Amino acid sequence: MSKEKGNLSIHSENIFPIIKKWLYSDHDIFxxxxxxxxCDAITKLKRLNSLGEADLDGKTDFQVKVILDKTARTLxxxxNGIGMTEEEVKKYINQIAFSGAEDFLKTYKDKGDADQIIGHFGLGFYSAFMVADIVEIDTxxxxxxxxxxxxxxxxxxxxEMEDSNRRERGTEITLHLGQQGETFLNEYTVKSTIEKYCSFMPYPIYFDIADKEPEKDGEGNIIITEPxxxxxxxxxxxxxxxxxxDEEYKEFYQKTFKDFREPLFWIHLNMDYPFNLKGILYFPKLNTQFDTMEGQIKLYNSQVFVADNIKEAIPEFLLLLKGIIDCPDLPLNVSRSFLQNDGFVRKISDYITKKVxxxxxxxxxSERExxxxxxDDISPFVKYGLIKDNKFYEKIESIILYKTTQQQYVTLEEYFEKHDGKLNKEVYYVTDTVQQAQYIQMMQAHxxxxxxxxxxxxxAFISHLEMKKNDISFKRVDSNISEVIKDMDEAPDEETATKERDILTKVFKNALNKEDCQIQLESLKSEDVAGMIILSEESRRMQEMMKMYSMGELNAGMMGSEETLVLNKKHPLVQYILERGEEKTEAVDxxxxxxxxxxxxxxxxxxPEAMTNFIKRSHQIMRYMIG
Structure with missing residues (x-):
């Protein structure tokens, strides 16, 4: 073949600037x-060989080599795959083969939103021009x-196209790196990019440095190492x-996600119909609540890395996990990083949800223990899933566990059975076992x-459950005084109760200098507690919501007006105040x-101010005791 020159069969001279600027969001994707x-070229050759249409002549050591030459600035x-003939180069390289070329140029020539580029365009080879001033093919x-x-x-x-003296089957693509490809003259950058995108490609990938000095031992002998x-x-x-x-699963997890901890358990996905999907989802062990934000689901297409955490294909709540999902049937756009065809993708998401x-x-x-x-480790994932995915909720709502203050794990059904009718579909809970210890002990005593x-x-989880289950309510132990801890036999007549409450309200308003002080007088079965603060469940949740949205001042204002001080009439200190409340003495205050x-x-x-006063007052009271 004589040397041939020509023009690429495209409809605009601006195609390469568009490819460089908008086709791919990450330049390393080339x-x-x-x-x-x-790898596709090797797969095609293997397929032809299996059909008897290609003679490999015993050369089946398939591989891909990447060679960096820093001096020549080439990559x-x-x-050693199928290679190309002259006609195939003209067809597949000289004619930029994508559907709707004019529509593509018309739509995206003046736009920078790569997310909207849709379709399978076959433009992968041309990504080389994002980093190279000159690209050569020898095939x-x-x-x-x-x-x-x-x-x-x-x-x-x-x-330019001409005959070559190449003697080995396959293709060699040489990129003469320009200014935009400067970073890929770095050995670490190239290797880490290969590992990022090509960790699971079906044929071995070897990396080498051109004219690299051989490694030698102490005596100057060249060390020969297997690539x-x-x-x-x-x-x-x-x-x-x-x-x-199990060991293979753990090793794969630690190697893939660079996590030294062992996963709790895993789910191996393996589906052939109605679509092809394989993968492993791992439930990691958490150290803190913030670990839940470190999930990573790697999405692959025929062992080619596509992206991390593509929400369209993976149920949102599972993005908190770590795992690999490989689906050759994914309808990808030109950059392979975004999905199309919502109906199909939703089926994939539904399948994954069902398997989990x-x-x-x-x-x-089968393994309750x-x-x-x-x-404790998986509950954040599961609860988030219940909130975000109704199908998931329907499948696992009945197996949600609740850890009691006695360190037992029960379902809601078991919780109510455990109380044998004492609770009217009310679930009492604590958020801090130390802070709320007094309330916990009083409840346990009864x-x-x-x-x-x-x-x-x-x-958010309990609010969601209450919405789903209209007959169940969650109440924090300090949200009210349960009827079971009241002494109903000690209930005074209404006139006496009103008088006593008025006395106590006046005393506490004056002593605390709080005009909005809310007092509730009860006879409790326990005489160990003089007073308790309660805040209604509704008010506290409202305050938590305001705090979440940084409405701190308003939240603090509500706290002061909504809290109620419950006084135990049976406690000696409360009796003392009732008997001497009219005297306005220092001791009463x-x-x-x-x-x-x-x-x-x-x-x-x-x-801080209240704590200072509390400590000072405690010392004062102890001095009275010894005086």
């Missing part, structure tokens, strides 16, 4: 595209009669679940267990202030 093409991608087809071809283009619409592929050609998720061991729900139900029914051990709901998601602060301490922290 490495994924060129290695993907190399080469070499495969030899598997066909016996074919001659080798060399093609060269500088990023304009002109190319090591950068990728795992048969990742664990591609295997049948029954052929994988099935796994959780299986663990609950282990399920309980996992619960046979009522509270559940611990101390995670950031629990407030001191006791009232101390009873109030002790009640607040069981409910929340004192302010």
């Amino acid at each position: 490495i994924r595209e060129l290695i993907s093409n190399a 080469k991608f070499i495969d 030899l087809s598997y066909k016996n009669e074919a001659g080798a071809v060399k093609w060269c283009c500088d990023g304009g619409i002109e190319f 090591k592929a950068l990728n795992d050609t048969l990742p664990l998720y591609t295997k049948q679940p029954n052929s994988c061991t 729900a099935d796994k959780l139900n299986s663990l609950f029914k 282990n399920f309980q051990k996992f619960w 046979g009522i267990e509270a559940v611990v709901l101390d995670h950031g998601i629990d407030s 001191l006791i009232a202030q101390q009873v109030y602060d002790l009640a607040v301490l069981s409910h929340k922290s004192l302010s």
Whole structure:
């Protein structure tokens, strides 16, 4: 073939600027595209060989090589796949093959939103021009009669094509890196990019440095080392679940996610119909509540990395997990980073949700003890899923566990059975077992267990459950005084109760200098507690919501007006105040202030000023005791 020059068959001279600027959001993606093409070339050859249409002549050591030459400023991608003939180069390279070319240019020439580029355009090879001033192709087809071809283009619409002296089947693509490709002259950058996008490509990928000095031992002898592929050609998720061991699952997790901790458990996805999907989802062990934000679901398409955490294909609540999902049927757009076809993608999402729900139900029914051990770690994921996904809610609502203050794990049904009719579909809970210890002990003394709901998601979770289950309500232990801890035999007549409440209200308003002080007088079965602070469940949740939205001042104002001080009429200190309340003595004021602060301490922290006064007053009271 004589040297040939020509123009690329495209409809605008501006195609390459568009490719460089808008086609891909990340310039490093050219490495994924060129290695993907190399692997495709090998796969095609293997397929032809299996059909008896290609003679490999025993050369089946398939591989992809990437060679960096810092001096020449080149980056080469070499495969021993199917190769191309002269006619195929003209067809696949000289004619930029994408559907609706004019519509593409018309729509996106003046726009910068790559997210909106839709369709399978076959533009992967041209991503090389994002970083290269000149791109060369040297290729030899598997066909016996074919001659080798060399093609060269500088990023304009002109190319040169001529015979080549290449003797090995396959394709070598050389990128002459320009200013935009400067960062890829760095060995670490190239290797880490290959590992990022190509960790699970089906053929070994080797990286090398041109003219690299050989490694030598202490005596000056050259050390010969076996080249090591950068990728795992048969990742664990591609295997049948029954052929994988627990140790393999753990090792794969730690290597893939660089997490030294072992996962709690995992779900191996393996589906062939109605779509092809494989993967592994891991439930990681959490150290803190903030760990829940570190989830990572890596999405692959035929072992080619697409992106992390694509919400369209993965149920939102599972984005908090870590895992690999590979679906060759994903309808990707040109940059492979965004999805199309909502109906199909929704089916994938629904399938994943179902598999997770099935796994959780299986663990609950057949491995309840282990399920309980996992619960504290997995509950944030599960509760978030219940809130975000109604189908997930329907499948696992009945197996949600609640940890009691006695460290037992129960379902809602078991919680009510445990109380044997004492509770009218009310679930008592605590958010801080230390702060609310007094309330917990009082409830326990009368046979009522509270559940611990101390995670950031629990407030939204219980509100969601109450909406779903109209007959169930959640009440924090300090939201009211349960009827079961009141002494109903000690109830005074209405006139006496009003008089006593008026006396106590006057005393406490004066002693505390709080005009909005709300007093409630009750006879409690326990004589150990003089006073308790309660705040209605509705008011407290409103305050939490305002706090969440940074409405701190308004929140603080409401706290002062909504709290109620419940005084236990059977306690000697309350009796003392009732008997001497009209006298307005220093002792009455001191006791009232101390009873109030002790009640607040069981409910929340004192302010710095109140804590200072509390300590000073405590010393004063002790001096009275010894005086």
